[in-house]
Amino acid sequence: MEWWNGGMMECEVYGNLTDRDLKKEGIFIGEGRYVVERMIQAGCDILSILCLPEYTGYFTGLAKGRYPVIEKTKDEVSRLTGFRFHRGVIAAAERSRLPGMDTYLAALPGKAVLAVLPSISEAENAGSIMRSASAFSLDGVITGPGCIDLFSRKAIRCSMGAVFDMPVLVFQDHREAIAIIHRHGFHITGTTLSAKGKPLEGFHFPGKCALVFGHEADGLTAPWDTACDTYVTIPISSRVDSLNVGIAAGILFYLLRNR
Numbered sequence: 001m002e003w004w005n006g007g008m009m010e011c012e013v014y015g016n017l018t019d020r021d022l023k024k025e026g027i028f029i030g031e032g033r034y035v036v037e038r039m040i041q042a043g044c045d046i047l048s049i050l051c052l053p054e055y056t057g058y059f060t061g062l063a064k065g066r067y068p069v070i071e072k073t074k075d076e077v078s079r080l081t082g083f084r085f086h087r088g089v090i091a092a093a094e095r096s097r098l099p100g101m102d103t104y105l106a107a108l109p110g111k112a113v114l115a116v117l118p119s120i121s122e123a124e125n126a127g128s129i130m131r132s133a134s135a136f137s138l139d140g141v142i143t144g145p146g147c148i149d150l151f152s153r154k155a156i157r158c159s160m161g162a163v164f165d166m167p168v169l170v171f172q173d174h175r176e177a178i179a180i181i182h183r184h185g186f187h188i189t190g191t192t193l194s195a196k197g198k199p200l201e202g203f204h205f206p207g208k209c210a211l212v213f214g215h216e217a218d219g220l221t222a223p224w225d226t227a228c229d230t231y232v233t234i235p236i237s238s239r240v241d242s243l244n245v246g247i248a249a250g251i252l253f254y255l256l257r258n259r
Helices: 010-014 033-041 052-061 073-083 100-108 123-135 154-157 174-185 245-258
Strands: 025-031 043-051 070-071 089-094 112-117 142-143 168-170 187-191 208-212 230-233
Touching: 010 043, 010 052, 010 073, 010 089, 025 154, 033 043, 033 089, 052 070, 052 142, 089 168, 089 208, 100 168, 100 174, 112 123, 112 174, 123 142, 123 154, 123 245, 174 187, 187 245, 208 245
Parallel strands: 043 070, 112 142, 112 208, 142 168, 187 208, 187 230
Antiparallel strands: 025 089, 043 089
């Protein structure tokens, strides 16, 4: 997206962020010092950085002249973006083309772990899963048409920028995605609370494992509810009905990688 050649002022990319579809515009926004640092470290195609005066020197040094660093007051940033600004720094970057699912899975080694999110709708949960996936070195995260955009402002913030160095794959057709995952030798393991799930203690994770997490309220839905090769459950106390999906993912990723 040619923001600069189109005659727009550099800071206009941040205008009215709450009312725009940034995905359609081909950009994403990172908020907060740590997230913007991760954007720089990951080599994102940054368009500019907008920050408060106390951050200008630091981020100008990191930018090294590759993109503008714009200084504004807190009130000016809040008026420009359309929301109350308190994180000190915000950056805009171009979205990269995501890898093709078939091609990417074909290149993975004999032992690999994927997280599949057909319909995770909450940014906090998606971000938490991304952060755990990065922490435990998963090989990729696959999202479906019902899943929140992992490059949305809130999901990026909740993942603390983990999405920048985690391969993200996107599918539109559920059955086609299931076929591709199986074709490349992955064992699809569904996470469930139902009796068909094998207790996590003693569960044997396959060498090529695609862990599927269902919707926060509805769990695994068609066609994933019947497409899994096995199902796993985390035994919990009767005092609660379920674990938060982000917490459950962290537990499963840790045990899977250590086994």
